[in-house]
Amino acid sequence: MTSETEEKALRYRRAQSVSKAEEITEQEKRVRKLQLDKPIHTPRDSLFSWSSEFNNFTGLVNWGFLMLSVGGVRLGLENFLKYGLRVNPFEWFIVLTGYNEGTSSQYPSFILIVFSIVPIVISLLIEKGIAVDFLPEKFGVGLQIFNMFFLVSLPVVVLNFKGNDFSFVGITSVCMLYLIIFLKLWSYTQTNFWCRSGLKKKYLDNKLRRQSLSAPNWNKLITAEHDQSKEDLINDSPAAAKLTKYPDNLNLKDLFYFMLAPTLCYELNYPRTDRIRKRFVIKRLLELIFGVNLVLALFQQWMIPTIINSVDTFAKMDPIRITERLLKLAVPNHLLWLCFFYLTFHSFLNLMAELLQFADRKFYGDWWNANNISTFWNSWNMPVHMWAVRHVYKPITGLGYTKFFAGIVVFAISALFHEYLVSVPLQMFRIWAFLGMMAQPPLAIISRHAEVRLGPRWGNIMVWSSLILGQPLAIMMYFHDYAMLHFKPVQ
Amino acid sequence: MTSETEEKALRYRRAQSVSKAEEITEQEKRVRKLQLDKPIHTPRDSLFSWSSEFNNFTGLVNWGFLMLSVGGVRLGLENFLKYGLRVNPFEWFIVLTGYNEGTSSQYPSFILIVFSIVPIVISLLIEKGIAVDFLPEKFGVGLQIFNMFFLVSLPVVVLNFKGNDFSFVGITSVCMLYLIIFLKLWSYTQTNFWCRSGLKKKYLDNKLRRQSLSAPNWNKLITAEHDQSKEDLINDSPAAAKLTKYPDNLNLKDLFYFMLAPTLCYELNYPRTDRIRKRFVIKRLLELIFGVNLVLALFQQWMIPTIINSVDTFAKMDPIRITERLLKLAVPNHLLWLCFFYLTFHSFLNLMAELLQFADRKFYGDWWNANNISTFWNSWNMPVHMWAVRHVYKPITGLGYTKFFAGIVVFAISALFHEYLVSVPLQMFRIWAFLGMMAQPPLAIISRHAEVRLGPRWGNIMVWSSLILGQPLAIMMYFHDYAMLHFKPVQ
Numbered sequence: 008m009t010s011e012t013e014e015k016a017l018r019y020r021r022a023q024s025v026s027k028a029e030e031i032t033e034q035e036k037r038v039r040k041l042q043l044d045k046p047i048h049t050p051r052d053s054l055f056s057w058s059s060e061f062n063n064f065t066g067l068v069n070w071g072f073l074m075l076s077v078g079g080v081r082l083g084l085e086n087f088l089k090y091g092l093r094v095n096p097f098e099w100f101i102v103l104t105g106y107n108e109g110t111s112s113q114y115p116s117f118i119l120i121v122f123s124i125v126p127i128v129i130s131l132l133i134e135k136g137i138a139v140d141f142l143p144e145k146f147g148v149g150l151q152i153f154n155m156f157f158l159v160s161l162p163v164v165v166l167n168f169k170g171n172d173f174s175f176v177g178i179t180s181v182c183m184l185y186l187i188i189f190l191k192l193w194s195y196t197q198t199n200f201w202c203r204s205g206l207k208k209k210y211l212d213n214k215l216r217r218q219s220l221s222a223p224n225w226n227k228l229i230t231a232e233h234d235q236s237k238e239d240l241i242n243d244s245p246a247a248a249k250l251t252k253y254p255d256n257l258n259l260k261d262l263f264y265f266m267l268a269p270t271l272c273y274e275l276n277y278p279r280t281d282r283i284r285k286r287f288v289i290k291r292l293l294e295l296i297f298g299v300n301l302v303l304a305l306f307q308q309w310m311i312p313t314i315i316n317s318v319d320t321f322a323k324m325d326p327i328r329i330t331e332r333l334l335k336l337a338v339p340n341h342l343l344w345l346c347f348f349y350l351t352f353h354s355f356l357n358l359m360a361e362l363l364q365f366a367d368r369k370f371y372g373d374w375w376n377a378n379n380i381s382t383f384w385n386s387w388n389m390p391v392h393m394w395a396v397r398h399v400y401k402p403i404t405g406l407g408y409t410k411f412f413a414g415i416v417v418f419a420i421s422a423l424f425h426e427y428l429v430s431v432p433l434q435m436f437r438i439w440a441f442l443g444m445m446a447q448p449p450l451a452i453i454s455r456h457a458e459v460r461l462g463p464r465w466g467n468i469m470v471w472s473s474l475i476l477g478q479p480l481a482i483m484m485y486f487h488d489y490a491m492l493h494f495k496p497v498q
Numbered sequence: 499m500t501s502e503t504e505e506k507a508l509r510y511r512r513a514q515s516v517s518k519a520e521e522i523t524e525q526e527k528r529v530r531k532l533q534l535d536k537p538i539h540t541p542r543d544s545l546f547s548w549s550s551e552f553n554n555f556t557g558l559v560n561w562g563f564l565m566l567s568v569g570g571v572r573l574g575l576e577n578f579l580k581y582g583l584r585v586n587p588f589e590w591f592i593v594l595t596g597y598n599e600g601t602s603s604q605y606p607s608f609i610l611i612v613f614s615i616v617p618i619v620i621s622l623l624i625e626k627g628i629a630v631d632f633l634p635e636k637f638g639v640g641l642q643i644f645n646m647f648f649l650v651s652l653p654v655v656v657l658n659f660k661g662n663d664f665s666f667v668g669i670t671s672v673c674m675l676y677l678i679i680f681l682k683l684w685s686y687t688q689t690n691f692w693c694r695s696g697l698k699k700k701y702l703d704n705k706l707r708r709q710s711l712s713a714p715n716w717n718k719l720i721t722a723e724h725d726q727s728k729e730d731l732i733n734d735s736p737a738a739a740k741l742t743k744y745p746d747n748l749n750l751k752d753l754f755y756f757m758l759a760p761t762l763c764y765e766l767n768y769p770r771t772d773r774i775r776k777r778f779v780i781k782r783l784l785e786l787i788f789g790v791n792l793v794l795a796l797f798q799q800w801m802i803p804t805i806i807n808s809v810d811t812f813a814k815m816d817p818i819r820i821t822e823r824l825l826k827l828a829v830p831n832h833l834l835w836l837c838f839f840y841l842t843f844h845s846f847l848n849l850m851a852e853l854l855q856f857a858d859r860k861f862y863g864d865w866w867n868a869n870n871i872s873t874f875w876n877s878w879n880m881p882v883h884m885w886a887v888r889h890v891y892k893p894i895t896g897l898g899y900t901k902f903f904a905g906i907v908v909f910a911i912s913a914l915f916h917e918y919l920v921s922v923p924l925q926m927f928r929i930w931a932f933l934g935m936m937a938q939p940p941l942a943i944i945s946r947h948a949e950v951r952l953g954p955r956w957g958n959i960m961v962w963s964s965l966i967l968g969q970p971l972a973i974m975m976y977f978h979d980y981a982m983l984h985f986k987p988v989q
């Protein structure tokens with residue numbers, strides 16, 4: 008008998024609060040063991056009893072993994088038996104290009120994508136105009152804002168007049184691209200503005216210093232000299248000499264590098280890698296090719312039949328059936344979202360970064376461990392998060408507003424953009440996406456409470472639940488409205 | 499910037515094997531950070547890149563748990579929508595008692611259960627006969643063996659003549675009970691045999707010692723005295739005085755305590771608790787009442803429709819459809835097995851132990867963490883495991899055979915008993931259960947290899963796979979043969 012077993016037996020007897028007089032002594036135990044009937048029983052607890060204090064259930068992790076796999080394989084087989092093979096890569100080619108739709112041979116989405124170069128170049132020209140004092144600064148910034156809003160309005164206007172020429176996927180891509188360019192131009196304009204303000208301030212400071220030196224004041228002089236050495240470091244050191252300075256950055260090459268770079272935040276000097284790793288590029292490229300095909304195949308084979316099967320259910324508004332449909336949709340939707348996340352934020356952005364020798368690869372944090380919803384939103388999409396912190400949150404708190412207010416503004420802007428990405432392609436102005444995003448700050452507060460009160464595990468479970476169930480709920484809302492509009496149910 | 503981020507950035511640059519001359523110095527970094535464009539980018543890796551050395555994916559455990567729950571709730575809803583509510587507790591009453599079957603009002607299973615007292619009492623009488631020298635020992639042991647085989651043959655013979663009078667559940671219960679009594683009587687006979695042999699040896703030793711003392715031999719004398727003090731401790735100490743000794747144990751009360759006790763191993767002095775904890779009893783009782791109803795409900799609602807739906811599939815022998823059915827059956831079957839495990843090995847055996855003040859509660863080990871199949875078999879069913887070690891494995895190795903041979907004998911006996919429990923109630927002598935059990939030693943060797951070569955996690959996954967998939971495979975085999983025999987498919 009090991010000492011561990013003995014210790015457990017001892018604990019067991021303690022748990023039963025046996026009085027000392029009645030307790031079986033070690034000698035008594037030994038005597039019993041030496042009897043002729045070869046005894047093997049010892050007083051000890053079952054592992055599931057609280058008094059056993061046993062808590063090693065690591066094997067259950069593998070159990071969960073296996074049950075998920077068994078369920079997954081069976082679902083796949085059932086789907087195949089029910090619907091046959093629905094995967095058809097050629098169909099995607101038609102959907103993506105708008106070819107074969109019979110209405111237009113002009114590929115309107117493609118034209119809009121190419122046209123996006125125009126507002127980009129206009130933005131550069133305006134900045135150049137301000138820098139060479141051709142345009143007054145305030146007027147120039149006004150022009151920039153006008154240019155940006157012209158950019159995001161363009162798809163809405165074009166769609167209004169030539170809506171039938173667009174495929175759904177085509178117009179979604181256009182909206183996404185225009186939104187990204189909008190965010191990038193915002194950052195470009197604001198960063199150049201910071202540079203100009205900084206230079207002006209430095210000029211004024213220098214002037215002030217020279218004035219104060221003419222009337223000697225030793226304290227000020229020392230501070231000024233200290234500042235001067237720091238200034239020298241920033242402006243005239245060998246390290247500084249390598250850096251691009253405003254307005255030398257205002258050229259096409261620099262702007263197009265920013266447009267292609269996997270970031271929404273404009274900087275004059277990005278951290279760069281010193282070579283392109285070919286193996287890395289090939290790996291990301293293979294991931295993209297294989298992954299995109301997997302996503303498209305899952306979508307055709309799994310998502311579309313499930314959505315189509317739910318039209319009737321939604322028309323009938325039977326709550327049990329709707330819940331069943333929602334849960335049925337939740338699984339493929341969530342898996343597709345996970346694939347999409349990996350392909351976009353790991354494969355695609357890393358590929359672009361490697362090709363452009365862009366060294367900052369933090370495109371996502373470890374959101375899968377997030378213990379509350381704000382942590383999730385701060386880490387799942389780092390380019391947008393960094394943009395929001397640098398260009399919305401910090402400027403607002405810098406003006407003296409509270410952090411809470413700045414956070415709400417960030418969520419409101421984000422909610423508007425989500426609505427833009429959904430409503431414009433669907434040509435159906437509902438507010439489900441906006442409401443979904445605006446539900447996040449209250450949810451964040453609730454999940455923060457869950458984390459503090461029930462422990463981090465429950466916070467994390469809340470984050471995952473909102474991801475797994477929230478998305479298909481929103482999709483169902485839009486699909487319900489879309490189906491009600493386009494295919495009237497048979498009464 | 500935290501030191502952790504800096505460290506990561508450093509590691510990143512090392513991973514890219516940047517030469518020292520080109521490396522960006524701390525000063526250069528500082529100078530860049532102080533520029534007017536408020537830079538935020540730093541060289542760092544994506545978390546999924548190997549070079550990031552990130553490996554915290556604890557959140558994915560919660561993800562798995564949630565996906566399982568979502569899948570489970572959806573399956574439940576789908577089942578409810580497809581089959582309606584099938585749970586009917588009254589139906590179970592009919593199945594269990596055989597009432598309402600129209601063939602017999604004699605409850606034949608019940609009569610056989612009551613009759614099991616006869617061989618138990620006979621066994622006691624034979625032991626008593628040997629103890630008082632009424633029966634020669636060898637003849638008495640022969641009678642015991644005959645009595646035990648008469649016991650296990652009884653259900654087979656009775657079923658052969660009055661097969662139609664039994665319900666399937668009734669005859670399964672009878673077989674299970676008779677098998678347990680068989681194992682207990684085996685242990686009873688063998689333990690009493692050990693006691694007799696031990697007493698005889700002691701008697702001979704004492705005689706020998708007295709002879710050796712008459713011819714003085716100091717060394718022997720010291721050893722003998724030492725032995726004598728140990729002997730005194732075992733036989734005459736106050737601790738020993740409390741213990742029951744052979745043949746005082748041969749009485750009805752002692753035998754019936756053993757028959758009811760949650761163990762298959764007979765001992766003259768079991769470790770006992772000093773009181774019955776009422777809260778504990780009530781908890782186990784509630785678990786049993788609630789759990790048994792849950793199991794029966796799941797069986798009616800989930801298992802039976804799935805099995806019935808597979809008759810046609812099995813008749814057609816389409817491998818894809820059979821795999822789909824097998825996986826569909828695997829999930830409820832496995833969950834029912836888990837419930838059955840908990841109810842039997844935790845709730846029921848602990849309840850019996852508490853009521854009988856039986857202190858050894860190790861009815862199961864932590865088989866869920868087992869990293870190979872032999873560990874699983876050694877820990878999931880401790881009463882049978884302890885019986886097999888004490889009454890089969892050790893006696894065989896004690897005779898000088900190898901451990902491997904003893905292990906094979908244990909599995910062969912276990913395989914026979916499994917076959918008995920399945921074939922007799924089904925009245926269909928196939929060898930699937932026997933083969934299933936005999937496949938375990940080779941599987942144990944394979945899983946041991948997997949554990950050593952691929953790591954303990956893969957060993958554990960193999961154990962779970964064989965549990966989740968092996969059982970429904972065996973059920974399907976029997977069901978296929980049973981269906982082929984009883985409902986001929988329409989050609």
